[in-house]
Amino acid sequence: MTALKLLSNRAGVTWLILVTATIVSWAVGAEHRTGSAVAVLVLAIAAVKVRLVGLDFMELRHAPIPLRAAFELYCVGMWALLSGLYLWL
Amino acid sequence: MTPHTVTASHPARRIPGESGTWVFLFGDMLVFGAFFVTFLVERAKEPDVFDAARTTLHLGVGVLNTLVLLTSSLFVVLALTATRTGARTLATRAVVAAMGCGLVFIALKVFEYVSLAGAGHGPGANHFYLYYFILTGLHLFHVCLGLGALAFMATQTRRDELGATRTALVEGAACFWHLVDLLWIFLFALLYLVS
Numbered sequence: 001m002t003a004l005k006l007l008s009n010r011a012g013v014t015w016l017i018l019v020t021a022t023i024v025s026w027a028v029g030a031e032h033r034t035g036s037a038v039a040v041l042v043l044a045i046a047a048v049k050v051r052l053v054g055l056d057f058m059e060l061r062h063a064p065i066p067l068r069a070a071f072e073l074y075c076v077g078m079w080a081l082l083s084g085l086y087l088w089l
Numbered sequence: 090m091t092p093h094t095v096t097a098s099h100p101a102r103r104i105p106g107e108s109g110t111w112v113f114l115f116g117d118m119l120v121f122g123a124f125f126v127t128f129l130v131e132r133a134k135e136p137d138v139f140d141a142a143r144t145t146l147h148l149g150v151g152v153l154n155t156l157v158l159l160t161s162s163l164f165v166v167l168a169l170t171a172t173r174t175g176a177r178t179l180a181t182r183a184v185v186a187a188m189g190c191g192l193v194f195i196a197l198k199v200f201e202y203v204s205l206a207g208a209g210h211g212p213g214a215n216h217f218y219l220y221y222f223i224l225t226g227l228h229l230f231h232v233c234l235g236l237g238a239l240a241f242m243a244t245q246t247r248r249d250e251l252g253a254t255r256t257a258l259v260e261g262a263a264c265f266w267h268l269v270d271l272l273w274i275f276l277f278a279l280l281y282l283v284s
Contacts, residue, residue, distance in 0.1 A: 011166040018159045026152050029282030039283040046278035050271050057162050057267045059105040059260075067104060067111060074115070078122055078275065082129060086283060089133035 014056040021049050040083045047079035106261030114268050117231075121272050124227070125279055128220050135216060142217035143281065145210055147201050151281040154197050158270045161190030165239070165263045172246050172259060180246035184239055187266065191236045198229055221280055228272055235269040238262035 025045040032038035054071045055061040061068070104111065132139040168183035205211065205218070212222040242262045245255055 009170075011163060011170075015159060015163040019156060022152060022155050022159065025278065025282060026148070029278070030148060042278050042282045046274050049274045053162065053267055053271045053274065057166055057270070058264045062100050062102050063104055064102050070115065074118060074122075078125070081122075082125060082275075082279070082283075085126060085129040085133070089130065 010056050014052050018049050018052060021045050037087075039086050043079050043083050043086070047075045050078075051075040106264050107257045110257075110261040110264060114264060117268060118272070121227075121275070124224055125275060128224065128279060131216050131220060138215055139217045142210070142215060142221075145205070145208070146221070146281055147204065148281055150197050150201050151277050154194050155273065155277050157190050157194050157197070158273050161187040161194075162267050162270045164190065165242075165266050168242060168246060169260065169263050172251065173256075177246055177248075181243060184243040184246055188236055188239045188243070191232055191239065194232055195229065198225065198232075224276055224280065228269070228276055231269050231272065235266045238265045 025042050028038060028045075029042040051072065054075070055068075060071050063071075164183045164187035168180045168187065171177075171180035171183060202222070205221075210218050212219050239262065242259055245251060245259050248255070251259065
């Protein structure tokens with residue numbers, strides 16, 4: 001029961017969201033043509049998942065603002081950079 | 090209520106682990122970011138080759154490995170929370186469960202490597218497979234380092250009381266394991282779904 005109590009916090013909910021997002025990205029991204037915008041969506045789901053891992057598993061949600069901002073910037077930056085390279089290279 | 094009042098819903102802002110740990114973690118994230126960029130630059134030269142090669146990967150195994158790492162991360166969160174609340178037995182069991190997930194990840198990765206190489210899709214087959222083996226190999230090395238970090242965590246969860254320094258080290262070890270999870274999330278999307 002103790003484990004269930006400990007998991008009923010935000011991390012448990014985050015895990016459920018992450019598992020759902022993984023299955024959604026699998027369903028959406030398994031079949032798509034080269035150059036498809038679906039790839040941008042898949043990368044966006046990945047960036048959101050990475051953000052949740054950082055905020056709720058690595059405990060950055062309550063980290064000092066500069067540290068949290070750097071992490072948020074990494075998530076958004078990687079999504080924009082990788083999507084841009086995929087679409088326009 | 091004063092602006093400085095700390096409540097359960099708004100705990101005081103603090104750095105998880107030692108601040109130096111974050112220099113290392115961000116450095117690693119940026120290095121892998123550079124690898125991701127290199128992968129997409131190479132893909133742009135042969136998009137059809139990369140797209141065809143992507144479909145030969147074991148997507149189901151990739152999904153399963155993602156779920157395994159996400160679950161291991163949850164066990165690590167549970168272990169850290171249990172350590173802080175003094176539930177030593179639960180903390181130790183949770184770390185061991187996370188390490189078990191790590192070993193399952195390695196076993197599935199080895200299965201993928203052997204299967205791909207057996208089908209003639211080794212690192213020398215084309216640039217996609219070369220990058221696939223380099224990127225996942227580097228990540229696998231991080232998984233092994235992460236297992237070491239979790240083993241350290243397991244030695245600390247049995248202690249009666251953790252001082253500030255040891256607590257920071259345990260938090261740093263937990264964050265390193267989450268980094269392994271985080272990097273795989275991008276790798277899975279890039280290699281199995283996007284390329």
